Amino acid sequence: MILESIVTTVSPSGDINIAPMGPWVNQPEVLSTGSGEGALTEGLPRDPGFVLRPFAGSRTCDNLLQSRRATIHVTDDVQLFADAVLDQIEHPEHMVRQIQHDGFRPLKHCHQWFAVEIQSITPEGPKYQMPCQVLASGIELPMFGLNRAKHAVIEAAILATRTHLIAPAHLRAQVAALTPLIEKTAGESERAAFDQIGLEIERRLKQQPELPNS
Template sequence: MILESIVTTVDENGVVNIAPLGPIVLPPDPDELLPSFLLRPYQGSKTCENLLANGKAVIHVTDDVLLLAKTAIGHVPADGLVCQAVGGSTHHQRLVDCHRWFAVEVTSYGGTPPRHEMKARCVVDGVQRPFFGFNRAKHAVIEAAILATRIGIIDSQVIRDSIEALRTPVEKTAGLDEAEAFEMIVQFVSERLL
């Protein structure tokens, strides 16, 4: 199962990077209670750079699609979003607002650039608040955010057509945050696919 999430990583200067990531959830190892994850960051991303440098991240489960959209289209300053180090490491920085989080450490590296594959074990986890859930608009924003991160990888017309198809569920079921997130992504994609 792929978990659409937001991940925090920390660089050598202590600067927190917040980015979307879709890790694959792996069953726990026989001697573990918590799941393991397969992280697949793209080479050149700050997330990949930080994971290669120190092998630590925090995976966050959230229904905040506005934050997810912001992370997909550009740098999101960590000020006010990150609350504390968890798991005994300053490289594990947790978001203030999320449903569940997993502090992970990479145990093995593989894959073929541009996409790395890093198996990571969970060292500590927590629940911040109950999961509210997704409506059709939230799902559409997540799909649009993924498309925005694939500019230069997927054919431009496929991206335009796919985002346009996602407009209907947003128009029918979006709240203010979902509508803002979707329009932010549409503008970002339009500017880059002239």
């Protein structure tokens, strides 16, 4: 399965990059392990078999090619997803903390985090395939739970990254189909994030050559 996550990486100069990414998860049942014996705790990692798939040329990809290390986060903070997709995160260094393993910067506020080291790197089309090993992991905060508006924001965020691939009419139709989920089930944070993404989608569509609608 694919996990919609937030990934932090560190550049050779020490800059923190926070970006959304959908890594493949080979053993998703590990993600839902509860508390108690065998639970995720720092220093006692359980490994769900992540495969990172960054786009070539992205800051995340460049950092991974250099360091071969990243921290994958499970979070339901849709405002963070929106800010990361739109590259509107200021002072990312204030949002992370250090752990005993070098090269990893977990977010201070997330549900779970996994510090991973890349085992191999294979180019595949516009992306790389990077199977990982978990070196450390932890649980920080409780998960809010399922909410249709949160999922709508994630879908809109993904659409914002594909304005150069999807015809404008089709893209706007997909955003419109998500709007009722926001209207019916969103809180203030979800509404703000969805509106923020919608404005950015329109800005990006106006700045690029028009795609055919079919």
